[in-house]
Amino acid sequence: MNRGKFIVVEGLEGAGKSTAIAQISAYLQSQGIEFITTREPGGTPLAEQMRAIVKSETDEPLTTEAELLLMYAARAQLVENVIKPALEKGVWVIGDRHDLSSLAYQGGGRQLPETLLMPIRNAVLQGFEPDLTLLMDIDPKIGLQRAANRGELDRIERMELAFFERTRAVYLTHAKINPSIKIIDAGLSLEQVQGQISSVLTSWFNDVQ
Numbered sequence: 001m002n003r004g005k006f007i008v009v010e011g012l013e014g015a016g017k018s019t020a021i022a023q024i025s026a027y028l029q030s031q032g033i034e035f036i037t038t039r040e041p042g043g044t045p046l047a048e049q050m051r052a053i054v055k056s057e058t059d060e061p062l063t064t065e066a067e068l069l070l071m072y073a074a075r076a077q078l079v080e081n082v083i084k085p086a087l088e089k090g091v092w093v094i095g096d097r098h099d100l101s102s103l104a105y106q107g108g109g110r111q112l113p114e115t116l117l118m119p120i121r122n123a124v125l126q127g128f129e130p131d132l133t134l135l136m137d138i139d140p141k142i143g144l145q146r147a148a149n150r151g152e153l154d155r156i157e158r159m160e161l162a163f164f165e166r167t168r169a170v171y172l173t174h175a176k177i178n179p180s181i182k183i184i185d186a187g188l189s190l191e192q193v194q195g196q197i198s199s200v201l202t203s204w205f206n207d208v209q
């Protein structure tokens with residue numbers, strides 16, 4: 001049996017990740033491919049507890065280093081207990097965020113040095129990476145507006161605009177050097193965004209079949 005493929009959707013808050021995942025899910029269904037979806041941080045019972053810590057506002061401030069370690073603790077649980085077992089069974093995985101989020105948010109937004117980030121990342125993931133990443137690239141002003149329309153913003157979503165500008169810049173830097181990351185212009189209309197996703201997906205799919 002062929003190993004499943006791991007497709008990840010990345011981008012700032014309100015960029016349209018969940019909307020894109022619905023489209024990708026429909027596409028895989030139409031191709032008769034068995035898949036699961038995951039979200040990060042979270043996606044396992046223990047990892048969801050770590051997500052709750054990262055998202056909530058408490059009297060005791062969460063340090064930037066503790067936040068980073070929680071992200072990787074949650075990712076270790078998800079990758080080992082859910083993603084890898086699925087892929088080994090031939091089941092595909094669609095991830096709502098994955099490691100690129102940590103590189104962008106912790107490295108860009110929080111400005112943690114690579115000398116801290118990379119050894120942790122390499123130790124936890126040991127070369128494990130998505131087969132395809134769709135980066136929903138958006139001006140954070142537009143993304144945050146879309147997210148705000150949906151409801152109250154969490155601890156991270158309430159960061160200042162410059163935080164998201166730095167995060168976006170790191171996302172784009174990785175997309176330029178890693179050919180498995182495809183940039184989608186997520187600021188366009190829903191119809192135009194769906195058109196871009198559809199063409200990326202079909203051409204990639206034809207290549208991997």
Ligand SMILES: Nc1ncnc2c1ncn2[C@@H]1O[C@H](COP(=O)(O)OP(=O)(O)OP(=O)(O)O)[C@@H](O)[C@H]1O
Pocket residue numbers: 011012013014015016017018019020146147150186187188189190191193
């Ligand atoms: N291209 C688009 N144009 C306008 N609105 C859009 C577009 N794509 C998605 N939306 C709307 O914007 C909001 C945010 O989209 P969505 O929930 O897919 O983003 P997300 O990246 O998953 O957000 P979050 O990071 O908060 O999970 C939703 O209300 C969605 O219907």
Ligand SMILES: [Mg+2]
Pocket residue numbers: 017018019096
């Ligand atoms: Mg979402």
